[in-house]
Amino acid sequence: MSSLIMQVLPIPKHFHNSPAVRRRASSVVPLCCSLQTGGRRSGGYQPALWDFDSIQLLKTTNCEDERHLTKRVDLIGQVKKMLVDVGVNDVARLELIDELHRLGISWHFEDEIIEILYSSHRSWVDPTDLYSTSLGFRLLRQYGIPVSQEVFDCFKNDKGTNFKPSLGNDIKGLLQLYEASFLQTQGEETLELAKEFATNLLHKKLEGSDHEIDNNLLSSIRGALEFPAHWRVQMPNARSYMNAYKKRADMNPTVFELAKVDMNIVQAQFQQELQETSRWWEHTRLAQQLPFVRDRIVECYLWTTGVLQRREHRYERIMLTKINALVTTIDDVFDIYGTLEELHLFTTAIQRWGDNDSMMQLPPYMQLCFLALQDFVIEMGYDILKEKGFNSIAYTQKTWVDLIESYLIEAKWYYNGYKPSMEEYIKNAWISIGGVPILSHIFFRLTNSVKKEDVDRMHQYHDAVRASCTILRLADDMGTSLVEVERGDVPKSLQCIMNEKKCGVEDARKHVRSMIEETWKLMNTEMMRVDSPFSKHFLEAAANLGRMAQFVYQDGSDGFGMQHSKVNNLLRGLLFEPYA
Missing domain, CATH: 1.50.10.130 (Terpene synthase, N-terminal domain)
Structure with a gap:
């Protein structure tokens, strides 16, 4: 006997009779199913606080x-x-x-x-x-x-x-x-x-x-x-x-x-950007067809307001929200739902990107992920070629391949019960956190004159890229690792340190904090270089990616997956509540 893994997301009562809700309810046919004895894991994530209709019905202020x-x-x-x-x-x-x-x-x-x-x-x-x-x-x-x-x-x-x-x-x-x-x-x-x-x-x-x-x-x-x-x-x-x-x-x-005055004007702009990204997310159907993934389009957008703070970066914030949602979805496939055999197939399909036969070997829910990602990369590549005169697709594809391969390494660790050393863990984990494709796409958008030598430095993962992703990883581990290991996941930095140093959680946290401080020195060094191959705006975004992680995972809590109350209060103030 098999049973569908369904997650019914609660919708505010005053939306129950809306045509959009009836339309969604009648069209959702989940692509994921499993044998109850198959060992599929659950992330235990709460449903989204804001559904599609509530976001689209936001009355942007007259600011x-x-x-x-x-x-x-x-x-x-x-x-x-x-x-x-x-x-x-x-x-x-x-x-x-x-x-x-x-x-x-x-x-x-x-x-x-x-x-x-x-x-x-x-x-x-x-x-x-x-x-x-x-x-x-x-x-x-x-x-x-x-x-x-x-x-x-x-x-x-x-x-x-x-x-x-x-x-x-x-x-x-x-x-x-x-x-x-x-x-x-x-x-x-x-x-x-x-x-x-x-x-x-x-x-x-x-x-x-x-x-x-x-x-x-x-x-x-x-x-x-x-x-x-x-x-x-x-x-x-x-x-x-x-x-x-x-x-x-x-x-x-x-x-x-x-x-x-500026806060309220900017909030109206942010709401419009959020509505556009929400329409894209609804169109992908990923949250409906893969109900085990985190439905967090609002939180994905929140990240962009910290990483890309300048008002003129509207397109880039929308682009980054989509990347965040795709990274989150694929991360949940690897961390929660996929079997090791399926994960090998998905990695092979990504490595052979244009090979239709490899893609057709995937189960339907993975085909949906693959095609959503492929469409996004091609669309972004088209826009970059049109505006910058540079074909970025091979480079951005590389970052997604590297990310998926790092996911597979961690999946093998989990299924084999392997406990990596801290050195071994961080060598893979600074990539598996998902910052590399984010920075690759941002690089092409925020670089006025794209030179191949600078593109190569970016995609050989320059120190500025490594520092940004390492801060992102360590901050994430401080907020999520205890819950993730408890539900069934590979040891994160805290657990690696506790295993190696035979210490408690608090001592491990102090050690991770010191690692973050040391990595910030490297980030600062790169930001102060007068001969940097990167634009000021790109370095600003790279540093902000680390800052935003420290903001979301503050107090050692998961303000993204588990909807930490402090972060959500700040989110509401930034996106939904005008400043009186």
């Missing part, structure tokens, strides 16, 4: 009408005057730049900000002011402007072995020194010393801070120790920063009003 757009233009002009006002001192201007970034509106002023940072980068180096020196250093590196760690030498003791103990009284300076230390590149010992020095003192300040520190500063310290500013994605975090900013005594009403 994109002429009145709101005109108001935004006026407010942008007022803030530009603040930035270039000669009466504003350098420290106040640096603080304004930092606030514009955290509020998610710095992109309106990028030319002015870069000009300010280039023209005044020496004036904020003050051997008596740790705060301004640290803030200026961080902003310069944040915008890719080279500045040496030697600017902090004047704050060291006479032997140069540590920072001066007297700095412990400068709480704001310590906080900025801590934040600046996370932009260190490989081999920068002064910044490593700064991180250790500032971290220890800030923790001590928190322990005895009942009356010493005001609440705003206290909150900033707690937030920074949890997640430094350099690791935070801009847009998904902007709303929470706005909530804190409006309560501050020094809140600038014009800046706050611009942030609010």
Whole structure:
């Protein structure tokens, strides 16, 4: 006897009688079935919180009408005057730049900000002011402007072995020194010393801070120790920063009003992009025909708002959402549903991409996955050839082949009960996390002049690519590995470390966190290279991919597959709830 593996997704009651729901209910014939004794696994994923009809019936706000757009233009002009006002001192201007970034509106002023940072980068180096020196250093590196760690030498003791103990009284300076230390590149010992020095003192300040520190500063310290500013994605975090900013005594009403107006205009744009990707997802029928996969098109879109933050990257966000959905689907085929024999067949079909005979050997549910992926790659290749004059298909196909082959390696480990070493695991896992096809497609979209030598560097998996994918993998493991291993999966980084070091979960987490910090040094090094083969926008997206993973899997929870409440609250604020 066989039984269909069906997952009936709950639909809000007021949609039950809609024609679209009746149409879907009558047309769903799942392509996946199995013998109950066949050992098929279940991911135990919750149904989608937002179905197709609820997304399509979203009433996008009128924030994109002429009145709101005109108001935004006026407010942008007022803030530009603040930035270039000669009466504003350098420290106040640096603080304004930092606030514009955290509020998610710095992109309106990028030319002015870069000009300010280039023209005044020496004036904020003050051997008596740790705060301004640290803030200026961080902003310069944040915008890719080279500045040496030697600017902090004047704050060291006479032997140069540590920072001066007297700095412990400068709480704001310590906080900025801590934040600046996370932009260190490989081999920068002064910044490593700064991180250790500032971290220890800030923790001590928190322990005895009942009356010493005001609440705003206290909150900033707690937030920074949890997640430094350099690791935070801009847009998904902007709303929470706005909530804190409006309560501050020094809140600038014009800046706050611009942030609010811009947030609502951008939300309307995001909703339109989400609706378009939702229509594509519905058209693929993957969620209906393969009910064991995660139906997470909204969460897939959320990722794109952090990875591709610039407003002009509408096409790229839609493209990336589709990639996320395809990676998630195929990942669930390998991790949950497919038998080892089926997974071998699927890998062979992908390796022989254009071989119709190999594809026809697949069970129907895998044929659907294969054809959905093939259609997407060809469509993207057509658009790239049309716009860039470069045929990318062979390169993007390679990234999908590498991904599927890495999935098969992990499937073999699982079925054979093999426990890899940490070295062996991470060698495969930085690919199996799915970042390589994401970065390949983004590379072709965000590279103005496509040169073959740069394409080859990208697809030989340059250090910038490896660093981005490694951060993505380690952050994912911190949030998902315990649940995945419990349901039946290969050991992840936490388990590999626990096996090798004979330690507990918390010690393993500390080790993974240190690995993430070390990988960020490599990512920072690549972002600061003046001879990088990659565009600024591509490197920004590569870094944001790692940041977004740390955002989604924060607190050691799975904010994607298991719909973590904190992430979903931020998601609702970004995509569905206008800022009042």
